[in-house]
Amino acid sequence: MRHLDIAGHGWYGFSINNLLIAPSVSNTAKTKSSVVVTRKLPEAVETRMMELFDVHLNVDDHPFTRDELVSAIQTCDVLVPNLADTINAALLAQSGSKLKLISNFGNGVDHIDVAAAHKRGISVTNTPDVLTEDTADMAMALIIAVPRRLVEGARLIREGRFKGWSPTHMLGHRMWGKRLGIIGMGRIGTAVARRARGFGMAVHYHNRRRLHPDIENEVEATYWESLDQMLARVDVLSIHCPHTPATFHLMSERRLKLLKPAAYVVNVARGEIVDEAALIRLLEQKQLAGAGLDVFEHEAGVNTKLLAMDNVVLLPHMGSATIESRINMGEKVIINIRAFMDGHALPDRVLPIQG
Numbered sequence: 001m002r003h004l005d006i007a008g009h010g011w012y013g014f015s016i017n018n019l020l021i022a023p024s025v026s027n028t029a030k031t032k033s034s035v036v037v038t039r040k041l042p043e044a045v046e047t048r049m050m051e052l053f054d055v056h057l058n059v060d061d062h063p064f065t066r067d068e069l070v071s072a073i074q075t076c077d078v079l080v081p082n083l084a085d086t087i088n089a090a091l092l093a094q095s096g097s098k099l100k101l102i103s104n105f106g107n108g109v110d111h112i113d114v115a116a117a118h119k120r121g122i123s124v125t126n127t128p129d130v131l132t133e134d135t136a137d138m139a140m141a142l143i144i145a146v147p148r149r150l151v152e153g154a155r156l157i158r159e160g161r162f163k164g165w166s167p168t169h170m171l172g173h174r175m176w177g178k179r180l181g182i183i184g185m186g187r188i189g190t191a192v193a194r195r196a197r198g199f200g201m202a203v204h205y206h207n208r209r210r211l212h213p214d215i216e217n218e219v220e221a222t223y224w225e226s227l228d229q230m231l232a233r234v235d236v237l238s239i240h241c242p243h244t245p246a247t248f249h250l251m252s253e254r255r256l257k258l259l260k261p262a263a264y265v266v267n268v269a270r271g272e273i274v275d276e277a278a279l280i281r282l283l284e285q286k287q288l289a290g291a292g293l294d295v296f297e298h299e300a301g302v303n304t305k306l307l308a309m310d311n312v313v314l315l316p317h318m319g320s321a322t323i324e325s326r327i328n329m330g331e332k333v334i335i336n337i338r339a340f341m342d343g344h345a346l347p348d349r350v351l352p353i354q355g
């Protein structure tokens with residue numbers, strides 16, 4: 001059997017008039033696992049899930065309430081949540097004995113109490129790798145968009161305020177030759193570093209562990225063991241570490257103040273890593289030049305002070321929002337559930353953070 005790839009290239013069924021027909025699979029004779037998916041997924045993913053599992057889909061795409069989550073974890077074998085669902089210890093305490101796998105639709109698992117799940121014998125998986133390049137593209141887009149004033153310029157045209165070219169109009173700052181500081185040099189951070197080299201930026205990074213020299217050499221990156229020391233030297237800071245208890249407000253007011261007043265902050269990771277109130281204060285006081293934010297401390301209600309700032313580009317958590325990424329993420333979810341059902345090692349198992 002070929003690799004299960006519902007993105008289209010390696011689909012092992014066949015297509016008639018755009019209807020995807022999958023061959024029967026060995027487990028169809030067995031009782032299918034009951035799977036609850038908390039938000040709407042791309043059609044190809046949902047179609048495949050319906051073929052493989054006894055799946056409950058979220059047809060009208062509403063955010064699950066706490067009660068719906070409780071009911072789901074009491075009745076299903078597998079929960080497929082996303083980053084907007086808080087799966088904490090209190091919620092998990094209400095799960096029945098049926099729930100055995102949380103197959104997260106997403107890479108970050110900061111909304112799941114992985115340790116509490118493990119204590120209850122519930123495995124957790126995520127969807128790494130497949131969203132790396134798209135998320136890195138979005139970070140790079142912000143790294144250019146903020147200093148070159150792309151959104152401001154586009155707005156000016158649409159509002160009919162463009163009266164013709166002039167030498168001093170809409171001047172931004174060049175990124176070529178500038179220093180990019182990356183916090184978190186994992187898959188996404190490294191993918192951003194590669195792009196930044198293509199844009200002529202010098203790459204600096206802070207990471208828990210120094211990279212292998214081959215990767216460091218490839219992106220000509222300078223490692224800073226001390227985050228504080230790196231901050232004072234960079235022109236743009238791009239954040240790519242996971243949100244954990246250790247990285248909550250890693251970019252505190254004290255650290256934000258170490259950046260140059262001409263520096264920009266870009267965050268496509270998690271809002272909680274930056275003290276957002278302090279960031280806003282420093283932007284207001286012109287102690288920072290601007291920010292590109294795809295994530296916020298409170299995503300359901302973005303701070304209105306940010307909306308009023310021209311030197312801030314705001315996006316609605318779109319880093320991995322390509323149809324390709326989302327289908328690949330769904331494929332990972334399916335593969336993890338299948339591996340679980342068949343008693344294999346879970347390809348993307350997430351273990352609790354060691355203290």
Ligand code: DGY
Pocket residue numbers: 083105106107108109131269317318319320321
């Ligand atoms: C994730 O998967 O954690 C992302 O933030 C969603 O794009």
